[in-house]
Amino acid sequence: GEWLVINFWSTWCRPCKVEHDLLQAAAKHYRHAQFLGVLYSDDADKAKRYLKSAGASYPTLVDPRHRMAIDYGVAGVPETYFVDPEGIIVYKHLGAMSSGVLEHFLGEKQQ
Numbered sequence: 704g705e706w707l708v709i710n711f712w713s714t715w716c717r718p719c720k721v722e723h724d725l726l727q728a729a730a731k732h733y734r735h736a737q738f739l740g741v742l743y744s745d746d747a748d749k750a751k752r753y754l755k756s757a758g759a760s761y762p763t764l765v766d767p768r769h770r771m772a773i774d775y776g777v778a779g780v781p782e783t784y785f786v787d788p789e790g791i792i793v794y795k796h797l798g799a800m801s802s803g804v805l806e807h808f809l810g811e812k813q814q
Contacts, residue, residue: 704788706736706809710800711772711782713745714753718799719781723757725800726783730761733809741766743780785809 710726712719730738740763742750747765754763766772775784776795783796785808796804 704790706733706788707784707786708736708738708805708809709741709775709784709786710738711741711743711775711777711780713743713780714749715745716780720757722781722799725802725805727758727760729800729802729805729809733805736809737761739764741771743772743777744769 708726708729710722712723714720726738726740730736738761740759740761742763742765747767750763750765764771769777775782775792779797781799783800784792785794785796787793794804794808
């Protein structure tokens, strides 16, 4: 199994834009993990334009009725969830992501 990193984000969210490059680089660096973006309370066309200019190394889902956000208990953005290879959410990160958190959950010991 692989780790799954789910990041809820929006184009209007400044911390989301701050963490974007870090998450893009992490998706390329941590090959044993899958990354998934989920657009939260935003316009899909606006997000498409943003990702085209800022880069998109992993898929982003649109959640127009907030069903996935509700299922995960998202209160705001950015929020990032780390799901282990057994499918268990082991950590919910509130706010902009850091390289230290990524390394803690996805570093060598987790491979």
